Amino acid sequence: MSAIPIRSSSSVRCIVNGRPVALEVRPEALLLDVLRDRLQLKGARRSCDMQVCGACTVLVDGAPVSACTYLAVEVDGREVTTVEGLADGDRLHPLQEAFIDHGAVQCGFCTAGMLLTAKALLAEDPSPTPERVAEYLRGSLCRCTGYRKILDAILACATPKAAAR
Amino acid sequence: MLRPFALHRPATVAEASEILAQQGRDAALYAGGTELLLILKEGLLRVKSLVDIKRLPGLAGIRADNGHLLIGAAATHRAVEHAPEVHARCPLIARVARHVANVRVRSVGTVGGNLAFADPHSDLATAFLLFDATVRLAAQAGERELALGDFVVGPYETSRRDEEILTSVRLTPWPAGTVGAYVKYGLHERPTLGVAVALTVAGGAVRGARIAVGCVGPRPQRLAGAEARLGGWSLADVERRAGEVGAEAAAAVDAVDDLHGSAEYKRDMTRVFVRRALLVAAARSAGRESHERHPHTVVV
Numbered sequence: 001m002s003a004i005p006i007r008s009s010s011s012v013r014c015i016v017n018g019r020p021v022a023l024e025v026r027p028e029a030l031l032l033d034v035l036r037d038r039l040q041l042k043g044a045r046r047s048c049d050m051q052v053c054g055a056c057t058v059l060v061d062g063a064p065v066s067a068c069t070y071l072a073v074e075v076d077g078r079e080v081t082t083v084e085g086l087a088d089g090d091r092l093h094p095l096q097e098a099f100i101d102h103g104a105v106q107c108g109f110c111t112a113g114m115l116l117t118a119k120a121l122l123a124e125d126p127s128p129t130p131e132r133v134a135e136y137l138r139g140s141l142c143r144c145t146g147y148r149k150i151l152d153a154i155l156a157c158a159t160p161k162a163a164a165r
Numbered sequence: 166m167l168r169p170f171a172l173h174r175p176a177t178v179a180e181a182s183e184i185l186a187q188q189g190r191d192a193a194l195y196a197g198g199t200e201l202l203l204i205l206k207e208g209l210l211r212v213k214s215l216v217d218i219k220r221l222p223g224l225a226g227i228r229a230d231n232g233h234l235l236i237g238a239a240a241t242h243r244a245v246e247h248a249p250e251v252h253a254r255c256p257l258i259a260r261v262a263r264h265v266a267n268v269r270v271r272s273v274g275t276v277g278g279n280l281a282f283a284d285p286h287s288d289l290a291t292a293f294l295l296f297d298a299t300v301r302l303a304a305q306a307g308e309r310e311l312a313l314g315d316f317v318v319g320p321y322e323t324s325r326r327d328e329e330i331l332t333s334v335r336l337t338p339w340p341a342g343t344v345g346a347y348v349k350y351g352l353h354e355r356p357t358l359g360v361a362v363a364l365t366v367a368g369g370a371v372r373g374a375r376i377a378v379g380c381v382g383p384r385p386q387r388l389a390g391a392e393a394r395l396g397g398w399s400l401a402d403v404e405r406r407a408g409e410v411g412a413e414a415a416a417a418v419d420a421v422d423d424l425h426g427s428a429e430y431k432r433d434m435t436r437v438f439v440r441r442a443l444l445v446a447a448a449r450s451a452g453r454e455s456h457e458r459h460p461h462t463v464v465v
Contacts, residue, residue, distance in 0.1 A: 005171040005214060027172035027215070050203055051270055052354050063243070063272040069202045070273065073172065117268065139267020139354075 012076040016041070017085025025072045032056050032067035035082060043083035043112040054140035057113035058082050064120045083112035086119070094157050095119060102153035106144030114140055118154045126159040167205055171214045177221065178330055182304045184216050186328040192216050194330060196239045199266075199274035200282040218330060219275065227251060234258075234296075234336040238277025242266075245276060254338040257345040257361070260463035261292045264349070277331045280313070283384070285320045286355035286425065291379030292347055294387050295361045296336035302329040310335075319383045342367050346446040346464045348438050349380075356380050357425040358434050362442040364395070364403070366450050371398045376410070376439060381431035382419035390417050391439065403447040411440035 009024040016039060025034055035041045035058065044067050047055035051066040058067045059081040060074070086093040095115050098104070105111050114137070121128060121136045128136070133154050134147070142150060173192075175181040185192055195201055195215035204210045218224060224239040227248040234254040236245060245251055245262040252259050265271055265279075265288055279289050280300065290313060298313040302325060313334070316323050325331060339345070345363035349356045358380050365373035374395035379385030391414040395403065415436035420428040442462075448455040449464050 005173040007171040026169065028167035028169050030167065049206065051199060051267070054267070054269070057269060060272075064269045065273050066269045069199065069206070071172075071198065071202070120268070135264075136268055139269065 006073065010073060010076075012073060014075045014077065015079040017080070017082060023072075027071065027073055029072040030068060031058070031065075031070045031072045031075060031080075034072040035067060035080075041082045041084050045109060045112065047109070052139060052141070053110075054113040054117060055110055057116045057140070059116050059120060062120060062123060064117050081116065081119075083115055086115060093119075095122075095154070098153040098156045099150070102149045102156065104145060104149040104153040106142075110140065110142045110144075114142065114150055118150075118157070121154070122157060127161045128155075128158055130155060167202070168208075168211065170205075170212060173214055173216045174220065175216060175218070178218075178224075178303045178332060179305050181216050181218050181221065181330055182328050184214070185330070186305065188214055189327050194218055194281070196278045197241065197274040198278075199270050200278055200284065224277075224332060225275075229254065230335065232338070234338060236276050236334045236336070238281075238331045238333055239275050240277075242271035242274055242276070242279075243268075246271065255296055255336050257347060257363075257463065258292055258296070258336065261288050261347050261361075264288065264463060266354070276334060280316070280334065281323055281325060281331050283317050283319070283321050283323050284355065285383060285385075286351075286353075286357070286380045288347070288349060288356060288359050288379070290317055291359045291377050291385040292361045293334060293336060294377040294379075294385055295345060295363050295375045296338070298337075299335045300331055301333045301335065302326075303332045304329045308332075314387070317384045339363055340365050340373070343373070344446050344450040344464070345375075346442045346449070346462065348442045348445065348462045350434065350438060351380075351425070353425065358431065358438055359385075360435070360438040360442045362439070362446050364443070364446050364450055366400065369399055371395045371400075371403065376414060376442075378414060378418050378435055378439065380425070381428075381435055382421050386419060388414050388417050395443075400447050400451045403443055407440045407443040407447070408436075410443060411436040411438075414439040 006027045013022045045055040047053045049068050051069050056068040061078050191213040193212045195217050196219040219239040224237045226237040242262045242265045300316045343365040347361045349359040351357040361377045363375040374392045376388045376391050391410050415432045418435045420431040422428050445455040
């Protein structure tokens with residue numbers, strides 16, 4: 001006989017931005033709603049609601065996911081990073097500094113997703129080529145900057161090729 | 166917003182199949198959810214339960230199997246992109262996986278989900294056809310293996326029975342001396358066209374050719390007539406006469422009108438892209454890079 005299904009709420013224990021969190025969530029709860037409405041983390045935004053735009057990007061165990069189309073129960077036992085977890089107290093993350101320095105932020109709506117996607121890319125490939133950055137950002141839409149400044153900001157945080165390895 | 170459902174997490178394939186047999190179409194198989202959760206949100210599908218199969222033992226594995234490559238249905242695109250077994254045996258597939266959708270979908274979406282959802286505007290099935298892919302379906306009653314071409318029946322339609330679970334895909338690596346290319350094109354989130362070709366060259370002549378075209382019709386297809394035309398050609402022949410093969414492919418392909426364009430447009434794009442993919446593969450086979458650079462072209 002099969003295990004008892006989750007019908008109502010089940011408890012989820014995870015780490016969000018370095019802090020342990022315990023929550024009761026329904027099976028159909030989406031991670032984005034739990035982050036925004038229960039944990040008051042408003043950095044991930046609902047926009048296209050279909051994994052096309054990247055505004056709701058968060059990291060689960062370091063991998064970018066669209067929180068709008070991801071069940072909250074999946075983060076049980078895992079680590080979630082939102083844009084609120086990037087800065088270290090008052091000290092901004094180097095990517096955040098670079099985005100400011102390069103004017104990679106205009107209206108700011110896509111910025112949280114861009115920063116987290118960039119963080120995942122640099123963790124996977126510390127010295128990406130410009131082509132690789134552009135390829136990795138496919139599906140992260142910005143309607144203001146034309147991408148050039150975002151690309152420059154990310155490349156400014158890359159480890160120079162010679163220093164890599 | 167999603168309507169309420171129960172979430173089952175069976176421990177074995179048999180348990181999962183039992184739930185499916187009991188609940189029929191009130192239950193949906195769930196792994197990455199990148200396709201399923203979208204249609205649930207849109208209300209295009211209503212179910213009472215999701216049956217989560219991604220933690221079933223072995224279902225996410227990728228391994229060599231008696232000369233073949235076995236990809237578990239719950240393996241993510243990202244896992245396929247990085248798996249050493251895929252790079253060693255079917256490197257084109259690793260490269261294609263890297264270009265599926267976007268990085269968030271690749272982190273979560275699975276190979277089995279992609280095939281079973283059978284969206285015609287997709288990359289994997291087209292590329293898999295070049296490796297004579299078969300899929301394994303399991304139920305309480307037993308297992309069966311089907312050619313991928315017999316599994317994908319039409320748009321969003323497969324021959325999977327309600328109580329069956331797609332557990333793995335088996336690919337047959339190409340013979341030595343084979344070069345493959347995958348070229349895709351699209352202005353939307355999903356591809357408008359995907360062309361996969363492979364040329365097996367020995368003694369300066371084409372000994373085997375494989376051509377698959379996807380996205381333009383109800384399901385991806387191999388084009389045997391166009392493949393046969395290449396038999397015995399030298400690489401110089403391929404570079405000079407690839408257009409003939411493109412024209413043959415365009416005439417043979419099953420193209421349909423949809424939001425990506427008219428059937429006529431897709432037929433013409435098939436002609437252009439089959440030619441282009443062959444030129445890219447022939448150049449690589451001759452030890453050169455193609456002089457043309459195309460976005461989303463992957464070559465091995």
